[in-house]
Structures are given as C-alpha cells and as structure tokens.
Amino acid sequence: MPKIVTETDRLQKRQAILDAAAAEIARYGYDRANVNTIAERAGIGIGTIYLYFQSKEDILGALLDSIGRAIDDIVQECLTQEISWSVRLQLLADAFVALAESHRDYLRVQMSALHGVNRDLGAPMSEWLRITISRLTEAYALASEQGLVAPLPPETLATLVFGTLDSFVLLPEVLSQHTDLSRSAQAVARVLWRGIAPEKSA
Amino acid sequence: MPKIVTETDRLQKRQAILDAAAAEIARYGYDRANVNTIAERAGIGIGTIYLYFQSKEDILGALLDSIGRAIDDIVQECLTQEISWSVRLQLLADAFVALAESHRDYLRVQMSALHGVNRDLGAPMSEWLRITISRLTEAYALASEQGLVAPLPPETLATLVFGTLDSFVLLPEVLSQHTDLSRSAQAVARVLWRGIAPEKSA
Amino acid sequence: MPKIVTETDRLQKRQAILDAAAAEIARYGYDRANVNTIAERAGIGIGTIYLYFQSKEDILGALLDSIGRAIDDIVQECLTQEISWSVRLQLLADAFVALAESHRDYLRVQMSALHGVNRDLGAPMSEWLRITISRLTEAYALASEQGLVAPLPPETLATLVFGTLDSFVLLPEVLSQHTDLSRSAQAVARVLWRGIAPEKSA
Amino acid sequence: MPKIVTETDRLQKRQAILDAAAAEIARYGYDRANVNTIAERAGIGIGTIYLYFQSKEDILGALLDSIGRAIDDIVQECLTQEISWSVRLQLLADAFVALAESHRDYLRVQMSALHGVNRDLGAPMSEWLRITISRLTEAYALASEQGLVAPLPPETLATLVFGTLDSFVLLPEVLSQHTDLSRSAQAVARVLWRGIAPEKSA
DNA sequence: AATGAATGAGCTTTCATTCAT
DNA sequence: AATGAATGAAAGCTCATTCAT
Numbered sequence: 015m016p017k018i019v020t021e022t023d024r025l026q027k028r029q030a031i032l033d034a035a036a037a038e039i040a041r042y043g044y045d046r047a048n049v050n051t052i053a054e055r056a057g058i059g060i061g062t063i064y065l066y067f068q069s070k071e072d073i074l075g076a077l078l079d080s081i082g083r084a085i086d087d088i089v090q091e092c093l094t095q096e097i098s099w100s101v102r103l104q105l106l107a108d109a110f111v112a113l114a115e116s117h118r119d120y121l122r123v124q125m126s127a128l129h130g131v132n133r134d135l136g137a138p139m140s141e142w143l144r145i146t147i148s149r150l151t152e153a154y155a156l157a158s159e160q161g162l163v164a165p166l167p168p169e170t171l172a173t174l175v176f177g178t179l180d181s182f183v184l185l186p187e188v189l190s191q192h193t194d195l196s197r198s199a200q201a202v203a204r205v206l207w208r209g210i211a212p213e214k215s216a
Numbered sequence: 217m218p219k220i221v222t223e224t225d226r227l228q229k230r231q232a233i234l235d236a237a238a239a240e241i242a243r244y245g246y247d248r249a250n251v252n253t254i255a256e257r258a259g260i261g262i263g264t265i266y267l268y269f270q271s272k273e274d275i276l277g278a279l280l281d282s283i284g285r286a287i288d289d290i291v292q293e294c295l296t297q298e299i300s301w302s303v304r305l306q307l308l309a310d311a312f313v314a315l316a317e318s319h320r321d322y323l324r325v326q327m328s329a330l331h332g333v334n335r336d337l338g339a340p341m342s343e344w345l346r347i348t349i350s351r352l353t354e355a356y357a358l359a360s361e362q363g364l365v366a367p368l369p370p371e372t373l374a375t376l377v378f379g380t381l382d383s384f385v386l387l388p389e390v391l392s393q394h395t396d397l398s399r400s401a402q403a404v405a406r407v408l409w410r411g412i413a414p415e416k417s418a
Numbered sequence: 419m420p421k422i423v424t425e426t427d428r429l430q431k432r433q434a435i436l437d438a439a440a441a442e443i444a445r446y447g448y449d450r451a452n453v454n455t456i457a458e459r460a461g462i463g464i465g466t467i468y469l470y471f472q473s474k475e476d477i478l479g480a481l482l483d484s485i486g487r488a489i490d491d492i493v494q495e496c497l498t499q500e501i502s503w504s505v506r507l508q509l510l511a512d513a514f515v516a517l518a519e520s521h522r523d524y525l526r527v528q529m530s531a532l533h534g535v536n537r538d539l540g541a542p543m544s545e546w547l548r549i550t551i552s553r554l555t556e557a558y559a560l561a562s563e564q565g566l567v568a569p570l571p572p573e574t575l576a577t578l579v580f581g582t583l584d585s586f587v588l589l590p591e592v593l594s595q596h597t598d599l600s601r602s603a604q605a606v607a608r609v610l611w612r613g614i615a616p617e618k619s620a
Numbered sequence: 621m622p623k624i625v626t627e628t629d630r631l632q633k634r635q636a637i638l639d640a641a642a643a644e645i646a647r648y649g650y651d652r653a654n655v656n657t658i659a660e661r662a663g664i665g666i667g668t669i670y671l672y673f674q675s676k677e678d679i680l681g682a683l684l685d686s687i688g689r690a691i692d693d694i695v696q697e698c699l700t701q702e703i704s705w706s707v708r709l710q711l712l713a714d715a716f717v718a719l720a721e722s723h724r725d726y727l728r729v730q731m732s733a734l735h736g737v738n739r740d741l742g743a744p745m746s747e748w749l750r751i752t753i754s755r756l757t758e759a760y761a762l763a764s765e766q767g768l769v770a771p772l773p774p775e776t777l778a779t780l781v782f783g784t785l786d787s788f789v790l791l792p793e794v795l796s797q798h799t800d801l802s803r804s805a806q807a808v809a810r811v812l813w814r815g816i817a818p819e820k821s822a
Numbered sequence: 823a824a825t826g827a828a829t830g831a832g833c834t835t836t837c838a839t840t841c842a843t
Numbered sequence: 844a845a846t847g848a849a850t851g852a853a854a855g856c857t858c859a860t861t862c863a864t
Contacts, residue, residue: 019827043332045247049855059829061857070855122331128390129324130245130332140390147391169388169395170403177383181375188330188342189349193371201372208366209411251838252847261846263840272838447736449651453859454826463825465861474859526735532794533728534649534736544794551795568814573792573799574807581787585779592734592746593753597775605776613815625848655834665850667836676834 028066030056032080035073036119043130044074044123075138078127081120082142084113089146093153099163100207107179107199107206114183114195121183147172163210174209178202230268232258234282237275238321245328246276246337277340280329283322284344286315291348295355301365302409309381309401309408316385316397323385330382349374365412376411380404432470434460436484439477440523447530448478448539479542482531485524486546488517493550497557503567504611511583511603511610518587518599525587532584551576567614578613582606634672636662638686641679642725649736650680650729681744684733687726688748690719695752699759705769706813713785713805713812720789720801727789753778769816780815784808 034055038047049070053060067073088109092102114121127136151168158165182202186193236257240249251272255262269275290311294304316323329338353370360367384404388395438459442451453474457464471477492513496506518525531540555572562569586606590597640661644653655676659666673679694715698708720727733742757774764771788808792799 042334043245043247045245046334048853060831060855061829062827064856065827125331128331129327129386132244132248136390140392144391166407167400167403169393169400170407172387172391173380173383173400173404174407176387177379177381178375179379181379184331185374185378186371188338189346189374190342191371198369198371198375201369202375205366205368205372205376205408205411207411208413209407209409211410250836255847262838262848263846264844266839267844446738447649447651449649450738452857457826464827464859465825466823468860469823529735533731533734533790536648536652540794544796547791548795570811571804571807573797573804574811576791576795577784577787577804577808578811580791581783581785582779583783585783588735589778589782590775592742593750593778594746595775602773602775602779605773606779609772609776609780609815610811611815612817613811613813615814654832666834666852667850668848670835671848 024066027056027058027062031058031063031066031073032077033119036077036117036123039074039077039126040119040122043126044135071135074123074127074135077120077123078136078139079142081117081124082139082146084117084120085124086142086146086149088113089149093149099157099210103207104200104203106175107182107203108196110179110182111195111199118183121180122187125180125184143176147176150175161212164212166210174206178206226268229258229260229264232260233265233268233275234279235321238279238319238325241276241279241328242321242324245332246325273337276325276329276337279322279325280338280341281344283319283326284341284348286319286322287326288344288348288351290315291351295351301359301412305409306402306405308377309384309405310398312381312384313397313401320385323382327382327386345378349378352377363414366414368412376408380408428470431460431462431466435462435467435470435477436481437523440481440521440527443478443481443530444523444526447534448527475539478527478531478539481524481527482540482543483546485521485528486543486550488521488524489528490546490550490553492517493553497553503561503614507611508604508607510579511586511607512600514583514586515599515603522587525584529584529588547580551580554579565616568616570614578610582610630672633662633664633668637664637669637672637679638683639725642683642723642729645680645683645732646725646728649732650741677741680729680733680741683726683729684742684745685748687723687730688745688752690723690726691730692748692752692755694719695755699755705763705816709813710806710809712781713788713809714802716785716788717801717805724789727786728793731786731790749782753782756781767818770818772816780812784812 031052034052035047037055038052041047047070049063050060052073053063056063063073067076089106092106092109095102095105097105124139127139147168151171154163154166154171155168157163179202182195182198185191186195233254236254237249239257240254243249249272251265252262254275255265258265265275269278291308294308294311297304297307299307326341329341349370353373356365356368356373357370359365381404384397384400387393388397435456438456439451441459442456446452451474453467454464456477457467460467467477471480493510496510496513499506499509501509528543531543551572555575558567558570558572558575561567583606586599586602589595590599637658640658641653643661644658647653653676655669656666658679659669662669669679673682695712698712698715701708701711703711730745733745753774757777760769760772760777761774763769785808788801788804791797792801
C-alpha cells in the first residue's frame with residue numbers, strides 16, 4: 015500500500031519550495047541563490063526539490079510564471095470592470111501595492127529576471143509581459159477612440175505602466191527608505207491620470 | 217629599468233577593461249560574466265585586470281560609479297538650466313535617450329545591479345541614486361513652492377522619473393521590439409509634464 | 419492475517435528482478451544501471467527490490483552467481499560425457515553459443531564484472547571461475563596423461579577456453595558486426611582442436 | 621612576460637594525468653574513478669585537469685586512443701616483418717606480454733571500455749579495434765591464399781587473436797594467480813600456430 | 823508483504839584569483 | 844608592468860537506500 019500523499023500535500027510542498035526559492039533569489043539573485051539553502055528553507059531534503067522541479071532553472075520558470083500570471087490577472091481584472099480610467103488607474107496602483115505587500119519576493123524575482131539574469135532564463139516572464147501589455151494596449155486604444163483618454167503610442171503606455179508601477183516596490187528598498195506604499199500609489203495614479211486624460215478643450 | 221607607463225596609458229587600459237566588462241555583464245549578467253572573457257575583450261592578460269582592480273566586484277563598483285555619475289551629471293545639468301519644467305522634462309528624456317544610445321551596456325549593468333544581484337554589490341549605485349534623487353527632490357520642492365509644478369511627495373517624483381526613464385531602454389529589449397526611442401521619449405515627457413503641471417487656477 | 423505468498427511466487431519475483439537487472443546492466447554497465455528502472459522493468463515497486471536483495475551489489479552478486487553456475491554446468495556436462503576431445507570442444511563451443519543466445523544479458527554482465535567494475539564486486543564471479551577452471555584443468559591433465567591431447571600449462575588452457583569462447587558474444591557486438599555465431603563456433607572449435615591435438619607419433 | 625611552459629612540460633603533465641587516470645580507472649572502473657583522486661595522484665590541482673582535458677569522458681577517450689594506437693602499432697609491426705606466421709604469432713604474443721607489463725593499467729582500461737561502460741564511451745576504442753582487425757584480416761587472407769596458413773573466417777581470426785591475447789593479462793589477475801606471462805605466451809603462440817597451420821597433406 | 827516519497831552523500835565541473843616568471 | 848598556468852572552493856544534480864504507511 016503506497017504512502018498516501020494527497021494532491022493537496024503535493025501542492026503545498028511545491029508552494030513551500032517556490033516560496034523559499036523566491037526568498038533566496040530575491041535576496042541574492044538567481045545565480046547566487048543556493049539550491050541547498052532553498053531546500054533547507056523549505057524544510058525538505060535537497061533531493062526532494064528535484065522531485066518537484068526538473069532543475070534550478072525550472073524553479074525560476076515556475077516563479078516567473080506565477081508572478082507573471084498574477085500580474086496579468088490584476089491587469090485583466092482592472093480592464094474588465096466598467097469604471098472610468100481615472101478610477102481604473104487608482105485600482106491598478108492599489109492592486110500593485112497589494113501584490114507588492116503579499117508577494118514582494120516574487121516581484122523582486124521578476125525584476126531580477128527582467129534585468130539581471132541571462133536573457134533566455136527570462137523567457138517565461140517576457141511571454142506574460144507581452145500578453146499583459148497587448149491586453150493593456152488594446153483596451154487603451156479602444157478608450158482612446160472613444161475619447162476617454164488622450165492618444166498615446168503603445169510602447170509609451172507600457173513604459174508608463176510597468177516602469178512606474180514596478181518601481182513602487184523597488185526603489186524604496188534600494189534606497190533603504192521606508193515608504194507608505196498606499197499613499198505613494200495614490201499620488202502616482204493621480205499623476206498618471208492627469209498625464210493621460212483627454213484634452214479638455216472642445 | 218621599469219617600463220615607463222604614462223598616466224594616460226593607465227587610464228586608457230582601465231577604460232578598456234570597464235568597457236569590456238560592461239559589454240559582458242550587459243549580455244550575461246554580473247555573475248555569469250567571465251573575467252577571462254573580459255580580459256580577452258579588453259585585449260590584455262587576465263593577471264593584468266588585477267593590477268587595475270581589486271576584484272570582479274570592484275570592477276562592477278567602478279562601472280556603477282561611472283554610470284551613476286553620468287546620470288547625476290545629466291540630471292544636474294538639466295536642473296541647472298533656467299528653463300520651464302515642461303522643457304526640462306523634455307531635455308531630461310532626450311538626455312536619457314542619448315545616454316541609452318551611447319552607453320547602453322552601462323545602463324543595463326545599472327539595471328542589473330538595481331534588481332539582479334546581491335544588495336551589497338549594488339551599494340555604489342544606490343549612493344549615486346540617493347544623491348541624484350535628493351537633487352531632484354530639492355529642485356522640485358522649490359518649483360512646487362513657486363507654483364511651477366503641482367505638489368508631489370518626493371518618493372513619487374523619484375518613482376516617476378527613474379521608473380519611467382529607465383524603462384525606455386529596457387522594455388523594448390525584453391519584448392524584442394524595435395522602438396524609436398526619441399519619439400517615445402517625447403511622448404513620455406509630454407505625459408509626465410501634463411501629470412505634474414500645476415492645477416490651472418480658475 | 420499476513421498475505422500468503424508461496425515460495426513459487428517469491429522465486430518468480432526474484433527472477434523477474436534478476437532478469438530486469440541483467441538487461442539494465444548489460445545495456446548501461448553496473449554503475450549506470452538504475453535501481454528504479456530495474457524495479458520498473460520488473461513490474462514492482464522500488465522498495466520491494468530490497469525485500470529480495472540486500473543491495474544493488476547483492477543483485478550483481480546473484481547475477482554473477484547465476485551465470486557462473488550456468489557456465490560451470492555446461493563445462494561439467496561437457497567433461498562428463500565419454501567423447502573425444504575433438505567432439506568435446508565442438509560441444510563446448512555450441513553450448514556457449516546456446517548460452518549466448520538464451521542469456522546474452524547475463525553473459526554481458528559477467529564480462530562487465532570481469533573487466534569493468536571494482537574488483538570486490540566481481541568476487542562471486544571469480545569464485546565460480548576458479549571452480550570451473552580447476553575442473554577443466556583436472557580433466558585436461560588426465561587426458562594429457564592418456565595421450566589424448568598435447569600437454570599444456572593449465573593457465574594456457576584457461577586462457578584459450580575462456581578468452582576465446584567469451585569473445586564470441588562480445589566482439590561482434592563491439593564492432594557492430596552481425597555474425598553467425600554457430601558457424602563461427604565451429605571454426606573456432608576446429609582451430610582449438612588442431613591446436614591441442616596430440617603430436618602425431620611418427 | 622608569460623610564464624614559459626615548454627611543449628615538453630605540457631606533454632609530461634598531460635601524460636601524468638593519463639597515467640593517474642589509467643591507474644584509477646583500472647582499479648575502480650570508469651564510473652567510480654574519481655577526478656579529484658586522479659588529480660591528487662597526478663600531483664596537480666583539480667582545475668588543472670580541465671586545462672588539459674575537456675571532461676572526464678575526454679580523458680577516457682585519450683586513454684583508449686593511446687592504448688588502441690599502441691596495440692595497432694604492435695600488430696602493424698608484426699605484420700610488416702618478413703617472417704613465417706609461426707614466428708609472427710610468437711612475436712605478437714611477446715609484444716602483448718611486453719605491453720601488458722609496461723602498460724597494464726591502460727590495457728585494463730581498454731577492457732573496461734570493451735565490456736564495462738556505456739557503449740558510446742567506448743567509441744574511440746572500437747575505432748582502433750576495427751582498424752587493427754581489418755589489418756589482421758587482410759594480411760591473413762593474403763597468407764591464406766599463398767597457402768601459408770589454413771583458411772579461416774575473418775571473425776574467427778579476430779576472436780582468436782584478441783580473445784586470446786587480451787586474456788593474458790586479465791585472467792591471472794581476476795583469479796589472483798601469479799603467472800609467468802612470458803612462458804604462457806609461448807604456449808599460447810604455439811597452440812595458435814598449430815591451430816592455424818596449413819594442412820600438411822598434399 | 824509492498825510501496826514510493828524522501829533523503830543526502832558524493833560526483834563532475836566552473837571560474838575568480840594568485841604568483842612565479 | 845604584464846602574463847596566464849595553476850588552483851580549489853563551491854555549485855547543481857543523481858540515485859541507492861530507508862521507512863512511514
């Protein structure tokens with residue numbers, strides 16, 4: 015009779031590995047994150063890691079997939095709702111703050127992949143990024159046609175949204191400042207909205 | 217009789233090492249950049265590197281110092297001039313584009329340090345960042361008092377400027393898009409200006 | 419109430435493990451043969467292997483014992499019969515061919531142990547080898563006394579018989595040649611017989 | 621001025637590594653031979669091994685190439701000389717004994733590759749084997765046409781020569797017997813000659 | 823009796839750094 | 844000053860074995 019291991023158990027352990035990996039990679043970067051340490055953090059043996067993931071790179075892939083999907087969900091959710099773009103931006107900023115507070119390590123891993131590691135390792139991330147950006151671009155184009163927002167080249171939109179929103183989590187950490195993210199989010203959302211609001215003149 | 221090596225020679229060789237290192241780190245990330253390859257690229261022997269730098273980390277430090285100073289120079293230059301903030305933002309964006317085009321590798325190294333590697337390694341960079349940001353913040357605060365721009369929490373300003381401007385170089389590369397940076401810069405500068413322009417007094 | 423497992427069941431399962439192990443070791447060599455794969459091939463769980471054998475090394479021991487005994491049986495059978503040495507050699511060669519065709523994997527494992535792995539692991543095999551060789555040597559000495567064969571140092575006999583007969587299976591495989599073993603056996607037996615036939619008394 | 625390392629130095633060090641590797645592989649088999657131990661035996665650092673060889677497998681390749689070429693040289697030398705096949709066999713046997721005494725480890729490595737390790741690792745060896753065997757076969761066929769030796773299928777010849785000659789070194793070791801190889805060689809050469817001598821009857 | 827998830831010792835290989843020349 | 848052969852710590856990964864079920 016085999017040891018009974020429920021699917022839930024498996025998923026929990028898998029998640030424990032991912033969390034431990036995210037913490038290590040966030041702190042030391044992908045290359046310096048040590049698989050032994052990750053196992054230790056996750057409270058399991060080294061070999062066990064390789065029962066759940068094919069390789070260290072595979073772990074990174076899973077992390078990037080997870081955070082990439084989370085961000086895309088947020089964006090999708092914000093775009094789906096029938097609200098003004100002013101509110102939408104606010105919602106988006108708030109959701110980013112929430113994500114930053116619940117999954118700060120994951121967000122830092124994404125950043126790390128975006129800039130710090132070998133390009134091909136970041137593939138799972140840039141796939142999501144492309145999806146999310148095209149989602150944003152499409153919605154924005156529609157709103158622009160309806161005169162709800164000022165027209166904007168698509169790449170500018172992406173730059174604004176990702177460049178700005180991602181910087182929330184990051185800069186305060188790098189500068190060792192302790193900022194109130196929520197307050198900061200409101201300010202940024204307001205600036206962005208004023209920046210993209212349609213021209214008032216008739 | 218020791219070979220006479222002029223100060224100029226030394227500086228040229230040092231610069232060759234830095235350029236080679238920037239290229240390697242930009243391509244592979246700090247950890248995977250190979251000191252042997254850097255030496256080869258720079259056209260010198262491996263041992264020679266260690267006559268100019270204490271360690272690989274020291275090279276990174278010098279790179280970050282160099283790019284950090286360059287950015288600070290740009291910002292300082294932009295803030296010094298007696299121009300409207302609308303023009304100033306445009307100038308700043310253009311200067312970033314110019315930097316991205318002349319020192320793309322250095323900029324990518326900065327990004328890599330900002331997100332991808334061990335916090336300690338990024339120290340030389342965050343020092344410059346702090347200097348530059350406080351310079352910006354101060355100037356902005358003054359402008360805000362004079363009613364030239366809308367009031368804004370300092371951390372929001374930093375987020376906007378760095379988050380947005382850094383994203384110029386980056387996102388197109390990650391998404392494998394070929395964008396016209398200059399055009400994009402103009403759009404972003406305009407949006408930023410509209411975002412921070414003072415409320416029109418009725 | 420413990421499950422009733424007949425002795426036959428045990429032996430069948432044991433044999434299944436041995437066959438699977440022989441196949442794996444023949445293909446990959448002892449060290450690279452994977453116990454997991456062996457279990458899978460045998461259609462049982464990994465843990466079960468260790469109910470039948472103490473260790474991987476123990477499995478190898480059993481294999482070597484099995485093939486060693488089989489070869490000794492063949493030699494003993496050939497030596498027991500009342501036939502001329504000319505026919506005896508032919509019989510021996512044919513029996514080797516039959517063994518090679520029915521138990522090729524086992525034979526390859528023996529070879530692997532003879533040359534490829536740690537000396538200690540080969541102990542169960544060299545024991546049988548010694549027995550078989552002394553059996554051969556003894557019979558040959560008797561025949562030599564009776565003038566049925568030319569006198570020969572014992573180690574030469576062993577070299578000839580084992581060196582030659584073992585090569586049947588092997589060389590064609592290594593050289594990726596497809597040979598008709600039976601025909602080859604006849605030729606070798608003839609050469610050997612001519613080689614050891616007694617000097618014709620003038 | 622670079623450290624002057626002569627080609628001779630390089631070759632000596634390379635040879636030291638090969639000798640150490642041969643000793644380790646001969647004792648423990650390829651898979652269990654430890655690269656660290658090989659380096660230690662060779663009196664160098666671990667990293668140095670990888671300045672001379674690409675990988676562990678590459679070392680094995682060099683060993684097999686070396687012993688394969690040595691054997692081929694012996695066979696070629698024996699076949700080139702204008703002597704009777706009776707003497708030729710004697711010469712061959714003696715040369716094998718000499719090789720066995722000067723390069724026993726190499727010979728055991730060859731055996732190990734022939735039987736013990738994954739087939740593809742043995743590629744460099746079977747190439748030489750094919751060359752040597754076709755050399756032998758060709759020469760034998762010619763002699764056979766001239767009536768100097770009895771006709772024999774080519775694969776039988778290969779079996780006899782390699783199977784027999786290789787067994788010299790091996791069996792005594794496996795059986796832990798101390799044999800006088802030279803005396804044994806003579807006996808075997810004689811038997812082989814009688815076995816392949818042309819039929820006397822007109 | 824049977825299972826297979828879990829383990830961790832041990833392996834090969836890389837690469838920043840040193841130092842004799 | 845300049846070199847590059849030599850080094851060895853440290854890393855990711857495998858797989859024989861155990862043991863709770």
